[in-house]
Amino acid sequence: MSAERVERRLAAILAADVAGYSRLMGRDEAGTLARLKALRRELIDPMVAEHKGRIVKTTGDGLLIEFPSVVEAVACAITVQSGMGSRNAATPEDRRIEFRVGINSGDIIVEDGDIHGDGVNIAARLEGVAEPGGICVSAIVHDQVRDRLDCVFEDLGEQSLKNIVRPVRVYRIGPEIGPRAFRPLSGVDATGTAAVQPAALSLPDKPSIAVLPFQNMSGDPEQEYFVDGMVEEIITALSRIRWLFVIARNSTFTYKGRPIEVKEIGRELGVRYILEDSVRKGGSRVRITAQLIDGETGAHLWADRFDGL
Known part of the structure; x- marks a missing residue:
């Protein structure tokens, strides 16, 4: 790489792909491409712009997006996934377009408009951990967002991600909205000493x-x-x-x-x-x-x- 063309900066990286893309294309190639273009035009691109993101590149079934803020990246992902859920409600399950999303924050290298580095690689691997319609984030994203957005987080623990040297602690963001905060179990805290009995969590809106x-x-x-x-x-x-x-x-x-x-x-x-x-x-x-x-x-x-x- 030429030193004159390399730029480093801290960014939030969102990687997304379409679950079951090959199956969808095999079933209805033209229709799937048309629906993806409509989703980009009507939902994804407007939300990315609203949250100050930049679509770095697209593949047949994927997107790589850069945001200046972790909060904006997560807020955008939640809005898009919520919108996708509404659009899929009346669609047969085998024809639904569902995205898996991974979000990380880290130092990236920018070259000719593309981005590289471990921060990007981890976001891509987190996407692979996410379920269709789901969002998975790294611990650094969770720590920066949990007090700023009213999200539901589920701690999936440390995960060994392909071609990533160290295990990454992964959190899943759920669709519910509510103060389901992390706290120690009743009786003992993390050090084994007595802990205050926590208040009961409110039940989600669905079973x-x-x-x-x-x-x-x-x-x-x-x-x-x-x-x-x-x-x-x-x-x-x-x-x-x-x-x-x-x-x-x-x-x-x-x-x-x-x-x-x-x-x-x-x-x-x-x-x-x-x-x-x-x-x-x-x-x-x-x-x-x-x-x-x-x-x-x-x-x-x-x-x-x-x-x-």
Whole structure:
């Protein structure tokens, strides 16, 4: 690179791509391209301009956008994703255009209008972590935004991202609006000392659920990996239901091995429903016992047993 043409600056970077782009193009190439152009013209470009962003480049299914402010980047992403949700409401699920968005902040290199650097690479990898219609941000973005925008954050913990040397702490931004702040669990704080009992979180506007870690009834510690993997699969499947608010794995797994009353968990996580399960695996057979509990009253709403090979 020529020194005269290289510029460095701090920026917020938003990377977005269309989930299932190849499938959409295979189904209706001309129609998909027309709808994407309409989305750019009617929603995305106006919102980027309103939030002082610059579209650096586009690919067939993706966008790379630079913002001078993290707050503007996140506000733009939330507005666009909300607008996409409204537009998709009447569209069959297999024809919906849904964006995955990743946002990071960092030092970038600007050359001939393009941008480079770790800050850009991390934003692109965060996009890959996000669900269709979702937004994932790095810890630096979360720390700068949480007191400035009324967002719902779910801590997904440290993630190993492809070709990124160090693990990155990732937060998911949910669609709900409300003061669902981060705070220590009741009883103890991060140092293990007594903590003030926090006020109960208000429930989201839509049905909400937390899937607790399953109890391993097999008596074999080596089955823990299998049992935890089942929980992750259920959380992932439930998260695809757009009208359901699902608590992230890293939040629910803080309760693993802790004898805490279900109503207390519901109050601490701010959810209406709790799913408890146990798994017993013997040889090639698996038995799962599940029960759905009302997080406010502790009442058992549903229970069932599933046997499989």
